[in-house]
Amino acid sequence: MMRLLLLALASLTLAGCAALDPYAQAPVAQRLQRDDALGDCARLFRANDALIDAAGTRDALAPRVAGFPYLRVDRALATLADAADAGPSLARQWYAALALLDDDSRRIELGNAGSDDVAVVAPLAVCRRLLARADQEEAASLREAAQVPDDYSSAMRAWGLxxxxxxxxxxxxxxxxxxxxxxxxxxxxxxxxxxxxxxxxxxxxxxxxxxxxxxxxxxxxxxxxxxxxxxxxxxxxxxxxxxxxxxxxxxxxxxxxxxxxxxxxxxxxxxxxxxxxxxxxxxxxxxxxxxxxxxxxxxxxxxxxxxxxxxxxxxxxxxxxxxxxxxxxxxxxxxxxxxxxxxxxxxxxxxxxxxxxxxxxxxxxxxxxxxxxxxxxxxxxxxxxxxxxxxxxxxxxxxxxxxxxxxxxxxxxxxxxxxxxxxxxxxxxxxxxxxxxxxxxxxxxxxxxxxxxxxxxxxxxxxxxxxxxxxxxxxxxxxxxxxxx
Structure with missing residues (x-):
């Protein structure tokens, strides 16, 4: 019984970690407060993510980048972040790969939710390009944030001595x-x-x-x-x-x-x-x-x-x-x-x-x-x-x-x-x-x-x-x- 209790507590800890809101961090948290095109785009992505989560079709292959939830990262792209720091051209190509990963993942999520029509997908692509121009000022923050969370739970290890x-x-x-x-x-x-x-x-x-x-x-x-x-x-x-x-x-x-x-x-x-x-x-x-x-x-x-x-x-x-x-x-x-x-x-x-x-x-x-x-x-x-x-x-x-x-x-x-x-x-x-x-x-x-x-x-x-x-x-x-x- 004690083992089951500890497992339940550890699972709750995991669920809390998984539920961290990628919209709660800068720069997107500030953009959500803006009354302009950037603010509209940030709110569009947040609404789109709410639709995906409500449908239960979130894809776990590559997580969204905290503060940049219109981009996604896997371990290979996270490793390439330092190389992307070598010049503007490389940074743009790396950013494009993060954007493409989100586009591919989001299309799958929306398709599984039955909402992948052009009217839904096309505005997201336009907003991603708009946000990309703004992201040029946040390059250092993006490279730091573009990491894949560890698949180990420190909380479970602590409970398990x-x-x-x-x-x-x-x-x-x-x-x-x-x-x-x-x-x-x-x-x-x-x-x-x-x-x-x-x-x-x-x-x-x-x-x-x-x-x-x-x-x-x-x-x-x-x-x-x-x-x-x-x-x-x-x-x-x-x-x-x-x-x-x-x-x-x-x-x-x-x-x-x-x-x-x-x-x-x-x-x-x-x-x-x-x-x-x-x-x-x-x-x-x-x-x-x-x-x-x-x-x-x-x-x-x-x-x-x-x-x-x-x-x-x-x-x-x-x-x-x-x-x-x-x-x-x-x-x-x-x-x-x-x-x-x-x-x-x-x-x-x-x-x-x-x-x-x-x-x-x-x-x-x-x-x-x-x-x-x-x-x-x-x-x-x-x-x-x-x-x-x-x-x-x-x-x-x-x-x-x-x-x-x-x-x-x-x-x-x-x-x-x-x-x-x-x-x-x-x-x-x-x-x-x-x-x-x-x-x-x-x-x-x-x-x-x-x-x-x-x-x-x-x-x-x-x-x-x-x-x-x-x-x-x-x-x-x-x-x-x-x-x-």
Missing amino acids: YPLTRHAFAAGIRRWQRETVDEFTAYGDDDPARHRRQRYIVGGPQNMVPTLRQLPELGLPVVSPSALASLVARHAPTLEIETAGDDDRPGALVWRREPRRLQVGVDVDEPVLYVRTGHTRLGGRWLLQLTYAVWFAARPRQQAMDLLAGRLDGLLWRVTLDADGTALVYDTIHPCGCYHLFLPTERVRARPQVKGIEEGLFVVQTLRSPAANERVVLRLAAATHYLQRAETEMEGNDDDKAIVLSLRDDDQLRSLPLPDGGTRSAFAPDGLIAGSERLERFYFWPMGIASAGQMRQWGRHATAFVGRRHFDDPTLFDRYFEHPP
Whole structure:
């Protein structure tokens, strides 16, 4: 009972933090008081945000910038803020990226609310341009404010006596790491589950081009649509999944009307591999990343009191690419942000890490960077969907027995069709998928992660229970690896 009480108090603290009003800070707070075009525009955005919040369609991918709620920021753009300070031209391009992020997010939010017609969207674009001219005088304040809030709750950690309890959690993490290395080793020489595996491939020229941010003046690499489609197809992994039932068959996320409510489920008749682009810093350069996501209907219960079981499960597989399009590092998590593993290639080396209690670089296996005619194969366990091993093999091996995966833009999950018409994000305004909660949240909350084990949206993946680490942090790889010339 005491645990539930503490969790409720921590949740209230989180809710209070999430409810901070981005219109309460300068300069927008002052503009709201003005009786001119700037004041009208500030009030227009505030009214628009009230409509979105009333409809419950707020998108958690990128938060609004406090004091500048007509702009949004993610961790990559926050990292680029210092580069934007190098000159007026760079500052304008960075600002334009913040504005575009808000425009894209707001269109999705309004579309899910059924209010994305031209009469609503067009005035917002006009006002954003007007506010941009005024923002030139607030450049320093904007760079300081354009930060992504931490996905850890200091309040939950305080309630959970984190300085003390983290030691027990750290011991559990070290035990899991040893067990994971043992499993990868066991599956290295032989595959005991090979006769129970179903193979999935990305077959044929699908030419899928995911959304890509291109800011060459600020250092982000330029990639043409055709080149990007080629890279997506080239680096898409082949999956070999130990299959005990439908919960081990990958599919598309869909909204379904179930007996008591609408819920997000998985359509296994549509085998899908979702793709997202991103960027990281490594060796003083910005590099392209491709993240592939596969979803399952559930992690089925393995025992009477299974803390980790629940609706929905999956795997995210990320490829960090060199400038020539070859793989440098692989890493992976589940959609809850759990089980962060690194699989570097021979083209990088790990930096020496400071020993301590916090979770750091966990290399579970090295993997040879595949040639153009080779592909990475991932072996996944039944039920848990844990990655058991990754291998590099020639394309075409056993592909005649494989099921073909369709490639889709991961951003489609922000606006899925509803059974009765309209659209809705798979993710709630807090970035979590409702109905995918795990019992482990009642035990892991002292580590400061809201609803540990629950499936969550890109940008909301905290990947360390002890310490602080985010999957989309573009400085992560520079801390862990170096790229020899």
